[in-house]
Amino acid sequence: MAEVLYWISTFVLILTLLCILGYQLILLVDLEFDYINPYDSTSRINQVVLPEFIIHGIFCFTNLIAGHWFIFLLSLPFLYYNLRLYIKREHLADVTEIYNKLYWEKKKRLFKVGYLVLVFVFSIVRYYG
Template structure:
């Protein structure tokens, strides 16, 4: 029963992260098509960077604590990437997404590709959590 609850929590967390990834893709797409102001877009996205970091890193640590080693190892690369990006924000920037730098050197295209990659990654993890939950329910 405990494993089932662990994977239900992970599944709900993954749904939140999928929603955030879609939100980021839409925001970058709107910015690319000039439907959004650069300052408004960056301020909207920057307030969701920390919740995304906490949600994904929390599940990663939770999988480590509950000794689900394979799922933990699948979560580590993205958690490390998010932590590295968050702690390497230059001191003059307003956040991870800075309005003055978003259009420089193709950073907008990179951010769009990163958001799409995160979306795919979270979709993969969603199905892994779903099948792990079903397996845990059958095993109990």
């Protein structure tokens, strides 16, 4: 029973992270096509950055406690990257620099989405394997 609860919570956490990153990507695309102003876009992105980091930390902690070492070690570099951004205070989008960094910010979020999809696939394979 505990294993089923672990996989359900893992599924929900990864899906939540993917939704948050999808929301950020939509905001960046809206900004690129000038559907939204930079202030609104950056304020909305900045509101969900910290919850994204916290949810990913919970995901790593859950894998550590459950003893799923492969998934934990696979998601550890992503956690390190998030912690490094937070410590350097580079995790928030700057309204004055958003147009200069728009391409990089979109690329960064797309890489995170790809990374989470990879972790999700590995966790599903490990569950059924």
